Structures are given as C-alpha cells and as structure tokens.
Amino acid sequence: MxxxxxxxxxxxxxxxxxxxxxxxxxxxxxxxxxxxxxxxxxxxxxxxxxxxxxxxxxxxxxxxxxxxxxxxxxxxxxxxxxxxxxxxxxxxxxxxxxxxxxxxxxxxxxxxxxxxxxxxLERRGYHSQQAVLSDSRIDVIEQLQQLRDRLWQGSRGQGIRIALIDDGVDFRSEALGHPDTLFQYDVGSQQADASPRSGRDRHGTALALLWFARQPALQPGDLAGLVPEAGLIAIRQPDTWTSHTLLAFQLAALAGADVINCSWTSSLLLEPVADVVRDLALHGRGGKGTAIVFAAGNDGQEIEPGQSEAALADALVVGATDSRGHLLAHSNRGGSVDFYTLGSELPVSLPGLRHFSGTSLAAGLVTAMTALLLAQQPDLSLSQLQQQLLSLEGIAPGAGSQPFSGGH
Structure with missing residues (x-):
C-alpha cells in the first residue's frame, strides 16, 4: 500500500x-x-x-x-x-x-x-552501498571528464561554499590534504569537530575526496578532486532527529552555503524538513536560492509524493546511471528526480573512493558541477542554475527537471 x-x-x-x-x-x-x-x-x-x-x-x-x-x-x-x-x-x-x-x-x-x-529508528539512508560493474565503453565517464576540464578553464570552484551534511569527514586523510574548511560542527555532540565517530563513518569522507582530493594523490584519468578551490562547510549529522536536521540546515545557511549536499534520505518526510528546504530554495543565497542536492535513493523504487526528501520539488534530486547512461536497477526514479548521472564505480585510484557508487556518487557529481557553474556565474538564480545543469554533457534530465516555481 x-x-x-x-x-x-x-x-x-x-x-x-x-x-x-x-x-x-x-x-x-x-x-x-x-x-x-x-x-x-x-x-x-x-x-x-x-x-x-x-x-x-x-x-x-x-x-x-x-x-x-x-x-x-x-x-x-x-x-x-x-x-x-x-x-x-x-x-x-x-x-x-x-x-x-x-x-x-x-x-x-x-x-x-x-x-x-x-x-x-534506523540509521539514515546513505545511498552508496551497491557496487556496479562499469561497462568497458565509458561514455558518461568521458563526458564528465571533458566537462570537468572545460569548466576548469573558468574556475575550479573558487569563492563557492559547499556544505556537506553527512556522517563526518576524516581530515587526517593524506589524499584529502587540507581543503579550505570554513566551518565544521558535530550536531549531536555540539562540538566544532566534524570528524567521524566510528569506523563505519566513511560516507562523508568519500564525498569530500570526490571534491577535494589532492591532485598529487590522483592518477591520470581519475575523476576526483573536482572542486579543489571551493570552501567546505562540514556538518556531521548522521541521525534522523528532526531537530538535528533543522539545525544542520541552519548552520549551513549561517555559514553561507551556496550548495548543500545531502546524499541521504529519511524513511519518512516530515513537514519541518520540507519547510526548511523550501525556504532555502526560495530565499537562500541572497534571494537567488540555495541549491540543495539530495540523492534519489538506492531501493530500485518509484518515489511516491511525500515519501522522503527525494520527493521534494524544491531540491535537486539525483538518480544514478551506469557508464553508458542506462538507469541503474537499484536507483530510485520518479517524477521528483531532476537529473541522472554516473552512479557506477568511479575510475579512481584512491582507496576511499574505489568502491563509492550509487545515487550518493551521482548527487556528489551534480554538487561538484553546480559549484563549478556558480563559480563562473555566481548570480544565477536556482531556476537558471537548473537549466544550466540540464545543458551539461554527462547529466541527463529527469522527469522533475521543470523550472522551479516561486519567483527564483
């Protein structure tokens, strides 16, 4: 039912x-x-x-x-x-x-x-757990590599702030180096430290490596370190207490986030969370609208209206494809999904990214491309940004890719 x-x-x-x-x-x-x-x-x-x-x-x-x-x-x-x-x-x-x-x-x-x-009563649904064998014809990977190289001609993310609401970031990682961390906080412990708290807290670190991996740590062909000059706002919030989620978004807004990455969903969408996402999409970033990127989820299901954060019309919701652009069987889909991009395993040599896949990866890639676009055109409204993303090679439109309403 x-x-x-x-x-x-x-x-x-x-x-x-x-x-x-x-x-x-x-x-x-x-x-x-x-x-x-x-x-x-x-x-x-x-x-x-x-x-x-x-x-x-x-x-x-x-x-x-x-x-x-x-x-x-x-x-x-x-x-x-x-x-x-x-x-x-x-x-x-x-x-x-x-x-x-x-x-x-x-x-x-x-x-x-x-x-x-x-x-x-379940650990927040992070969406990167299913590995997928990549096809030998790496069409989407090549498209994303070419897109990265083209966008890097204008900027590598300088001046853009990416907020990561996740399970922590291991700043001791040699491959990560020293990203420009503007703010970090653990909502549960109320400490200014977004480090992981257990051995299973690796999801946020993988996303940070996707964006900020040191270039000397990468091999030719690696698709990582995509926005090395952007600023990082690291907020550790791995549970589903509604109050913690609202506070995480408040901290991201106060820290001046241009893009907020949420490569997770909850089992039940609650009205306060939807209110906050809509408020930021309509009025954040000085009235231009904050880009909030959610993973569609890895259940292989149709997303029902009101089911989870992946059903939010005011978010950028991302599903996953293989390297040939075919929808992955485990990627959620539906009328709220705005984009589809690579969710099969990355061609990357870093251990922390070698098995990172699913809609978490796809959402992280869209977050990176969003940051690179905003670095070149910071005055884009959220609606204009969405249309720019739809024009990029390697990112396919979803059924939800209609212009945002509400005047932004």
Whole structure:
C-alpha cells in the first residue's frame, strides 16, 4: 500500500484510534503514534520512531518566546530562523505528559505547527552501498571528464561554499590534504569537530575526496578532486532527529552555503524538513536560492509524493546511471528526480573512493558541477542554475527537471 493510501486510510480510521493513540499533524494529515515495544509506531507509514521530551514549533511574529507554558521549561530555542520561517525547540519538564503539552502549545498565540522531536529508528539512508560493474565503453565517464576540464578553464570552484551534511569527514586523510574548511560542527555532540565517530563513518569522507582530493594523490584519468578551490562547510549529522536536521540546515545557511549536499534520505518526510528546504530554495543565497542536492535513493523504487526528501520539488534530486547512461536497477526514479548521472564505480585510484557508487556518487557529481557553474556565474538564480545543469554533457534530465516555481 502506498504512503498516500496509508495516510488516507489512517484519516478514515482516526476516530477509532483517537482514544488510544496520541496524534500529531504532518502536511495537514493526522498521524497516530501507537506504542511499539519501548517506542512508538507511526501507523500510516509503518515507521517506528523514538519520541523525545522536546517539541518543534513553527511560529510567527505573534509568538512570545518567553511566555510561560504549562509543562515547558525555559524559553523557546531557535532551531531554524530566517526572515520568512521560524522554528523553535521547546523542552518539557521532567515527568510532563508530552501530548498534553503539545495541546497546550498549540493554543499559544503565533503557533502554526507543533510536532514531537522524532528519531526515525534506523540509521539514515546513505545511498552508496551497491557496487556496479562499469561497462568497458565509458561514455558518461568521458563526458564528465571533458566537462570537468572545460569548466576548469573558468574556475575550479573558487569563492563557492559547499556544505556537506553527512556522517563526518576524516581530515587526517593524506589524499584529502587540507581543503579550505570554513566551518565544521558535530550536531549531536555540539562540538566544532566534524570528524567521524566510528569506523563505519566513511560516507562523508568519500564525498569530500570526490571534491577535494589532492591532485598529487590522483592518477591520470581519475575523476576526483573536482572542486579543489571551493570552501567546505562540514556538518556531521548522521541521525534522523528532526531537530538535528533543522539545525544542520541552519548552520549551513549561517555559514553561507551556496550548495548543500545531502546524499541521504529519511524513511519518512516530515513537514519541518520540507519547510526548511523550501525556504532555502526560495530565499537562500541572497534571494537567488540555495541549491540543495539530495540523492534519489538506492531501493530500485518509484518515489511516491511525500515519501522522503527525494520527493521534494524544491531540491535537486539525483538518480544514478551506469557508464553508458542506462538507469541503474537499484536507483530510485520518479517524477521528483531532476537529473541522472554516473552512479557506477568511479575510475579512481584512491582507496576511499574505489568502491563509492550509487545515487550518493551521482548527487556528489551534480554538487561538484553546480559549484563549478556558480563559480563562473555566481548570480544565477536556482531556476537558471537548473537549466544550466540540464545543458551539461554527462547529466541527463529527469522527469522533475521543470523550472522551479516561486519567483527564483
């Protein structure tokens, strides 16, 4: 059953569940939280979640941050704030009833949306795990190599800031060298250090190598080190706490990101994340629109409306092909996918990139080409940038490659 039909079925059955299951609103749909082991299950999406003692609230100018609210301790903390969007985080008192507190917060002036801060109970879906044998005719690879060489005649990314929201970057890597790291932060530990925290945290380092690998570490023909003169904003945020995701985007915006790479998706798209992506796409980069690149995912499925971040119309969503330009069997596809490019393994000698593939790789390549285009034409609007990307060899249009709406 599709996500949309599950939501409709839940809305029909909601009166039967109201007495037993707390409810919150997501995109105007009421989602019930049913007890599930020690946690909860969002029945409409069959998604287990952990519920914190925190509330996310979208507010407007009528909201008073320090007004006393029953069962809420301390003032509301800013999670994401721009001239057009304001999300705050509220902390419950010890022993408070989360859902009673949600009702109290909803009644406050200036509150537009209230959701519990949720952790989707699975590691964030990074999309680079399936290796694919490349065809001997490396048409797309040659196209991308020629494209890189042509764009490098104008710039190698100088002046452009790429934000990487991922599982960390190993700055000790000799192949990475010393990229121009403008800012780094670990959202979970609240430390100014985006280094990996475990041996399995290699995904972000692979993307950093794709963009910033030292040229002396590369062999002729390697497709890596694509934007060596760009600046890096490294934000370690590998979990799915909604509050952490919003804060990661806020930090990227405050650090002046021109492009934000998100080579991941969550199992369930939540409204606060969609709000922030849309706000940055419409108003970021001085009103020209921040380019936010998401991987389509490696499930071999059609992306349903509202399913995950890969369904967002305001993002640049990238699927994966083999070296002949054929859609990879494990690449997600659908009406929200803007571009397709290489997702089979790179011709590269670096150990950290040798087996990097899938839609994560494809999204990283589009991020690199986006940065090279903006380095030459920094005044491009997001709509103009999208059209420029569609004209590049090695990048094929997807069904979602229509001009952005909203005046940018």
């Amino acid at each position: 599709s996500y949309g039909w599950r939501v409709l079925l839940l809305c029909w059955a909601l009166p039967l569940l109201a007495d037993s299951a707390p409810v919150f609103t997501n995109f105007s749909h009421s989602l019930a939280l049913q007890p599930y082991h020690q946690d909860y299950l969002i029945a409409a999406a069959n998604q287990p979640v952990r519920v914190s003692t925190r509330l996310l609230v979208r507010v407007n100018q009528a909201f008073v941050a320090d007004i006393p609210i029953p069962d809420i301790t301390g003032p509301a903390r800013i999670l994401y704030q721009s001239p057009t969007l304001d999300y705050r985080l509220l902390q419950l008192r010890d022993g408070a009833d989360l859902f009673a507190a949600m009702d109290a917060v909803r009644r406050q002036p200036g509150v537009e949306l209230v959701q519990p801060d949720l952790l989707q």
